[in-house]
Every structure is written in C-alpha cells, then in structure tokens.
Amino acid sequence: MYGRVTGVTVLGVGGHLVTVEAFVGRGLPALTFTGLPGAAVNDARDRIRPAVENSGLEWPLRRVVVNLAPGNLRKEGAGMDLPIAVSVLGATAQVPARALTGVAFSGELSLKGELLPTPGILSVAISAARAGIGAVVVPYANAMEAAQVDGLTVVAAGTLAEVAGFLKGTWKPPTVERHRPPATPATALDLAEMRGQHQARRALEVAAAGGHNLLMVGAPGAGKTMLARRLPTILPELSRDEALEVTQIHSVAGLLRGEGLLRQRPFRAPHHSVSVAGLLGGGAALLRPGEVSLADHGVLFLDEFNEFRRDALEGLRQPLEDGRVVLTRAVGSVEFPARFTLVAAANPCPCGYDGDTRRRCTCRPDRIQSYRAKLSGPLLDRIDLRLRIPRLTKEELLGSEPGEASGVVRARVHEARERQRTRLVGLGVTCNAHLPGPLARREARLDAAAERLLERAVESMALSGRGFDRGLKVARTVADLEGAQTVSETHLAEALSYRIGFGEQEGLERAG
Ligand SMILES: Nc1ncnc2c1ncn2[C@@H]1O[C@H](COP(=O)(O)OP(=O)(O)OP(=O)(O)O)[C@@H](O)[C@H]1O
Ligand SMILES: [Mg+2]
Ligand SMILES: [Zn+2]
CATH class of the missing domain: 3.40.50.300 (P-loop containing nucleotide triphosphate hydrolases)
Known part of the structure; x- marks a missing residue:
C-alpha cells in the first residue's frame, strides 16, 4: 500500500518541493521517517496520528514508513504535517490516488485535525507555481498569501477532514479571491x-x-x-x-x-x-x-x-x-x-x-x-x-508654521528614484546607495568645478576609499533630486557636509 504526494519545505525564504511517499506494511504500529527530517518534522510523528483519527479517518494499525525526497535536503517546518498525513490517506486508499497529482500540500495540523496558520505559505505557493504545479492546498488562514501567485488554484481548507473531502469530491472549497489592500500609508504620521x-x-x-x-x-x-x-x-x-x-x-x-x-x-x-x-x-x-x-x-x-x-x-x-x-x-x-x-x-x-x-x-x-x-x-x-x-x-x-507635508516630499523622492532607475538599468541596482563602490566615480558624472572640489576634499578630509565612494553616491542623489545630469560643486559640497565624524573622526567637516 503506497501513496505519494507533493509537499514543500521552506528554507530561508525559498520553497523546495518534497516528494512524500508513504508505505504501509506489515509490522507493529509505528510511524517512521526517512530522508533527512528536521526537528519540526520529527515532531510531527506524534501529532499526525491523532489528527487523522480525530478527523473521522482511519490510521492504519500497521507499520507506516514515510520517505521524504530528495534525501539530501533537510526538511523543515510544520507545513510538512499535511502532505505527510495525506500521503498516509493515499496509501490506505481513503482518498483516490489520482487526486494527488498536480497539487501541492502545506499546513500544520492540530491534534484535532485542524489546519493551523502556517509560516511560509507564500514561499510554498511561489515554488509550486514555478514547478508547474497547478494547485495548492493550504490552511484557510494563509489562503490570501497563496492567492498572490499567478496561475495557481488555491484550495483553502480549515481541517484535514475538508482536505479529504476535497480529494474525494465531496467537499467544495470556498473561492479565494485576491484582494489588493490600498497602498496608502496606514500611519497617520506626517x-x-x-x-x-x-x-x-x-x-x-x-x-x-x-x-x-x-x-x-x-x-x-x-x-x-x-x-x-x-x-x-x-x-x-x-x-x-x-x-x-x-x-x-x-x-x-x-x-x-x-x-x-x-x-x-x-x-x-x-x-x-x-x-x-x-x-x-x-x-x-x-x-x-x-x-x-x-x-x-x-x-x-x-x-x-x-x-x-x-x-x-x-x-x-x-x-x-x-x-x-x-x-x-x-x-x-x-x-x-x-x-x-x-x-x-x-x-x-x-x-x-x-x-x-x-x-x-x-x-x-x-x-x-x-x-x-x-x-x-x-x-x-x-x-x-x-x-x-x-x-x-x-x-x-x-x-x-507647518512643515512641508510628506506627500509633497514623496513626489520629489519618486522623481529622483525614477531618474536613478533609468540611469542604473543594466547595473542590477535601482538606487544610488546600492551602486557598487568602484562604479561610483563613473556614475556620479562630476563637472569640472566639482572635480576640483573633490581633489581639495581628498587632501583636506581624511576620506577612506569607502568614504570617497559613498560621498560621490550622495552627491549623485543630490543632483538627481534637482534633475541635473551632472554633479556640480554645490551638489558635492552638500554631500561632503554629511560626512562629519563623531568622536575621534571629529573635524572632518572642514572641507566641503
Ligand atoms: N521639530 C519638532 N517639531 C515638532 N515637535 C517636535 C520637534 N522636535 C521634537 N518635538 C516634540 O518633542 C518630542 C520628542 O521628540 P523625539 O522623541 O523625536 O526626540 P529625540 O531626539 O528622539 O529625543 P531622545 O534623545 O530623548 O530620544 C516629540 O514627540 C515632539 O512632540
Ligand atoms: Mg528618541
Ligand atoms: Zn554630556
């Protein structure tokens, strides 16, 4: 008696598909795992049987071996509970085997068989979609995360019993619609x-x-x-x-x-x-x-x-x-x-x-x-x-006198960022601060007067190599806020004025 389902383990923020195979055979009742189960998966051993039994389903009174493949990948996270449970339901023919293909499962089970909110479901959905899997079965509480991924059917269930019902065609999951919260800031700060x-x-x-x-x-x-x-x-x-x-x-x-x-x-x-x-x-x-x-x-x-x-x-x-x-x-x-x-x-x-x-x-x-x-x-x-x-x-x-409102400043910031995005396209970064240091000098585009100021500053300020690059990047941002193609002496002077030191480096502000 053999069942096979797809689960997903999340390491870091990346999801990795796991093939969960259950084999039910002769022997004393026991559940064993093979294939590098992590601590959280080992923990599931005592949880899965009660979850199945409390869902009106049967746990086989025989030896159950669950293999998690690929064997060289550590399996972590409580999200493996559901695919493991379903693999056993498949192996004991409590759900039809053909219903288990083309779908991935993830979710933590309670002893009562409820599907609990589970971390990492968005990563699960992204990796499933990437692998060409058409549907994911996830806890109801996380359905909205999975719904953010294009080209994926989301089956949101509240219990293991509902998941079994879905696989048998006796329970119809609710439709999950992607809703988009407004992007306006939630804070009242300004x-x-x-x-x-x-x-x-x-x-x-x-x-x-x-x-x-x-x-x-x-x-x-x-x-x-x-x-x-x-x-x-x-x-x-x-x-x-x-x-x-x-x-x-x-x-x-x-x-x-x-x-x-x-x-x-x-x-x-x-x-x-x-x-x-x-x-x-x-x-x-x-x-x-x-x-x-x-x-x-x-x-x-x-x-x-x-x-x-x-x-x-x-x-x-x-x-x-x-x-x-x-x-x-x-x-x-x-x-x-x-x-x-x-x-x-x-x-x-x-x-x-x-x-x-x-x-x-x-x-x-x-x-x-x-x-x-x-x-x-x-x-x-x-x-x-x-x-x-x-x-x-x-x-x-x-x-x-009130200060300038955030919305007004944000509009200028937006313009400056757009200029950077256009200019930096192809360099793999979207804003000046993330420019690789060696490119700072080339990308800054200093005019002649700014070049002269830079020479003087290098002499009078104890600029480190990194300090030098970073000063240039800030100067580039000051120019971008003004919509200027080249960095002028004024832009650079402002940038250098922000490189003051505290403590032993004090006194650096003299140059600018
Ligand atoms: N420029 C300002 N305009 C309006 N209110 C201000 C201004 N600066 C300070 N305040 C008022 O003073 C309060 C304390 O300011 P804030 O907590 O930002 O100080 P801080 O510099 O962080 O101090 P600390 O060093 O004690 O942490 C603010 O909540 C605000 O009410
Ligand atoms: Mg403070
Ligand atoms: Zn003091």
Missing part, C-alpha cells in the same frame, strides 16, 4: 507635524531619494525619533516584486495576519537590548529572519544606537554591504534578503547636551570619549549621511 529642522528634513529627503543610511546625533527631545518614524512616509511605493519579497519574509517569520500582500514599506525599530539572533536572524533548529530581514526594502531604525551590543552592530556590516544575511548553523546555512535603509540615532554624550548652545554638558571628557567609541569606525563609514540635530529654539517650537 512630516508636516515637524517644525523647523530644515537641515535634518533635507537629509531625510536625500536618504529617501537615494536609499542612503542616516545617523542623527542630538540632544534629548531634539526630534530624532520623530524624524526617523516619518521616513517611511516619504519613501516610494513598493514594486510588486519588492512587495512579494517583503511578504515572503514576514510570512516565514509567521508575522502575517491574513493579509495577502504587504504594500507598506517595513519600519522596524528593535530595542537596543535585542540579541544578535533577534537582529540578524537565527534560532535553534528553524532559522528565522531577524530584524534586518524584516526591514528588507524598508527602514531599520536603531534608536540609542550606541547602546546596542557591539557584536550586534558588527553583524550589521554584512547586510549593509551585501543586502543579505547568511546564517550558518550545524544544520546548514540559509540566506535571507536584508536590503534596508539604516537610520541610527544617538545622543552626543551620556548627559546628552554636548555641543548644545543653551545647556551645559556635565560629562567628564574621558566618559565622552568612550561613549563615542561606538559612533566611529567601520560601521560609521557605511553611513552616508551623518548630522547633528540641534534642539529647536523657543521661537521655532512656539511657531505655528
């Missing part, structure tokens, strides 16, 4: 609420326009957090491909709440006590995406930047450079996308008032030194825009 802070608002716009990372240093209450939270309101809409990737990551993390496609750019603000695994991804058996991946195509906001653990901050270097993280464990390695804009905020010193014009800093110089040690070095080098945020004056705070 830059119009921000008074004054013209330089900071400008830097935020440049960051949004070119995808550049941003560090803000300033006194408590200066408005750093307020600014950072408004960055998503001026970012362009996600493209469909970006939205699919973002949704896949959130699906794998089990964070979707029945939404189909996430249309908002993510904004993640982990607390500074976050663990390395929480920030970068990890976990014991099943590797889960971390904050850097949940922020993919969006914003990763690290408030109180220098309070973060040093190893966590060090770990940001790879994703900042490559736009992805690779997690390696004994069980194997997986990769997650992690292309985000970093916004970091910090106070200039422990008391917060160093450099303030109206309040005295009470910190000892050596305390300031060690406090700033984290605001320097290789990570700082990867942050293109760095600025001091002054506290608002009394007049500014009391003034009633």
Whole structure:
C-alpha cells in the first residue's frame, strides 16, 4: 500500500518541493521517517496520528514508513504535517490516488485535525507555481498569501477532514479571491507635524531619494525619533516584486495576519537590548529572519544606537554591504534578503547636551570619549549621511508654521528614484546607495568645478576609499533630486557636509 504526494519545505525564504511517499506494511504500529527530517518534522510523528483519527479517518494499525525526497535536503517546518498525513490517506486508499497529482500540500495540523496558520505559505505557493504545479492546498488562514501567485488554484481548507473531502469530491472549497489592500500609508504620521529642522528634513529627503543610511546625533527631545518614524512616509511605493519579497519574509517569520500582500514599506525599530539572533536572524533548529530581514526594502531604525551590543552592530556590516544575511548553523546555512535603509540615532554624550548652545554638558571628557567609541569606525563609514540635530529654539517650537507635508516630499523622492532607475538599468541596482563602490566615480558624472572640489576634499578630509565612494553616491542623489545630469560643486559640497565624524573622526567637516 503506497501513496505519494507533493509537499514543500521552506528554507530561508525559498520553497523546495518534497516528494512524500508513504508505505504501509506489515509490522507493529509505528510511524517512521526517512530522508533527512528536521526537528519540526520529527515532531510531527506524534501529532499526525491523532489528527487523522480525530478527523473521522482511519490510521492504519500497521507499520507506516514515510520517505521524504530528495534525501539530501533537510526538511523543515510544520507545513510538512499535511502532505505527510495525506500521503498516509493515499496509501490506505481513503482518498483516490489520482487526486494527488498536480497539487501541492502545506499546513500544520492540530491534534484535532485542524489546519493551523502556517509560516511560509507564500514561499510554498511561489515554488509550486514555478514547478508547474497547478494547485495548492493550504490552511484557510494563509489562503490570501497563496492567492498572490499567478496561475495557481488555491484550495483553502480549515481541517484535514475538508482536505479529504476535497480529494474525494465531496467537499467544495470556498473561492479565494485576491484582494489588493490600498497602498496608502496606514500611519497617520506626517512630516508636516515637524517644525523647523530644515537641515535634518533635507537629509531625510536625500536618504529617501537615494536609499542612503542616516545617523542623527542630538540632544534629548531634539526630534530624532520623530524624524526617523516619518521616513517611511516619504519613501516610494513598493514594486510588486519588492512587495512579494517583503511578504515572503514576514510570512516565514509567521508575522502575517491574513493579509495577502504587504504594500507598506517595513519600519522596524528593535530595542537596543535585542540579541544578535533577534537582529540578524537565527534560532535553534528553524532559522528565522531577524530584524534586518524584516526591514528588507524598508527602514531599520536603531534608536540609542550606541547602546546596542557591539557584536550586534558588527553583524550589521554584512547586510549593509551585501543586502543579505547568511546564517550558518550545524544544520546548514540559509540566506535571507536584508536590503534596508539604516537610520541610527544617538545622543552626543551620556548627559546628552554636548555641543548644545543653551545647556551645559556635565560629562567628564574621558566618559565622552568612550561613549563615542561606538559612533566611529567601520560601521560609521557605511553611513552616508551623518548630522547633528540641534534642539529647536523657543521661537521655532512656539511657531505655528507647518512643515512641508510628506506627500509633497514623496513626489520629489519618486522623481529622483525614477531618474536613478533609468540611469542604473543594466547595473542590477535601482538606487544610488546600492551602486557598487568602484562604479561610483563613473556614475556620479562630476563637472569640472566639482572635480576640483573633490581633489581639495581628498587632501583636506581624511576620506577612506569607502568614504570617497559613498560621498560621490550622495552627491549623485543630490543632483538627481534637482534633475541635473551632472554633479556640480554645490551638489558635492552638500554631500561632503554629511560626512562629519563623531568622536575621534571629529573635524572632518572642514572641507566641503
Ligand atoms: N521639530 C519638532 N517639531 C515638532 N515637535 C517636535 C520637534 N522636535 C521634537 N518635538 C516634540 O518633542 C518630542 C520628542 O521628540 P523625539 O522623541 O523625536 O526626540 P529625540 O531626539 O528622539 O529625543 P531622545 O534623545 O530623548 O530620544 C516629540 O514627540 C515632539 O512632540
Ligand atoms: Mg528618541
Ligand atoms: Zn554630556
């Protein structure tokens, strides 16, 4: 007695088809797996029999062997429950074998036989469609994810009994229609609420326009957090491909709440006590995406930047450079996308008032030194825009003049991004910040006066190779915001003004 169905295992964000074969033969009642079952699949051993029996179906009182192929691929995730259960139903002829071809199954089962919300269903659907499979059977709670994939019939079931009924032709699944949530920002935040802070608002716009990372240093209450939270309101809409990737990551993390496609750019603000695994991804058996991946195509906001653990901050270097993280464990390695804009905020010193014009800093110089040690070095080098945020004056705070609204800024950002997209086509990137370093100089297109300023700056500023490239990319973004073909002296001067240092690198601002 033999049954065969298709399941999908999700590693990282990628789905991999698994052929699940059940063989029911002579021997004492037992369920054994062969073919590299992971911890979560082994866990299913005790779950599947009660799930079948509590669904009005029969569990064979014989020896059941389930083989998972290909044998060299580790099978992870609770989504393997359903295909395993169905393979046994097939082997015992409780569902017709011909109904099991051309369809993939995924879903976690409860002991009662319910299909529970399961992480990674969007990845399951994408890989099934790619393999030419016409239909997927998934938990009702995840149906909207699967419905985002073109050319796929989605069978949404609430229980194993319904799945069996569907396969026998006695139960008709509900129709699943793809609904598209509006792309308008869900937050009520707007830059119009921000008074004054013209330089900071400008830097935020440049960051949004070119995808550049941003560090803000300033006194408590200066408005750093307020600014950072408004960055998503001026970012362009996600493209469909970006939205699919973002949704896949959130699906794998089990964070979707029945939404189909996430249309908002993510904004993640982990607390500074976050663990390395929480920030970068990890976990014991099943590797889960971390904050850097949940922020993919969006914003990763690290408030109180220098309070973060040093190893966590060090770990940001790879994703900042490559736009992805690779997690390696004994069980194997997986990769997650992690292309985000970093916004970091910090106070200039422990008391917060160093450099303030109206309040005295009470910190000892050596305390300031060690406090700033984290605001320097290789990570700082990867942050293109760095600025001091002054506290608002009394007049500014009391003034009633509203700031420019997010929608207006977003329109300019959109224009600048379109120019970049057109120019960078063929280079594999869509915005200036992601240009490979060696191409920065060629792509920047400096005019003669800008070339001369660049020469002077290289002499007077201790620019590193990376600092040099990054300065040029920001200059290119400033020019793109203006719709200029070439980078002028003014554009470059603005870009260089954002490369100030804190701590030991202080004083770099003199050149621009
Ligand atoms: N430019 C501004 N326009 C309007 N309100 C502001 C401005 N700056 C600050 N505020 C007000 O002050 C509050 C505190 O600002 P915010 O939390 O952004 O400060 P912060 O710089 O992050 O401070 P901390 O260093 O303590 O984290 C805001 O919620 C807002 O009400
Ligand atoms: Mg703050
Ligand atoms: Zn101080």
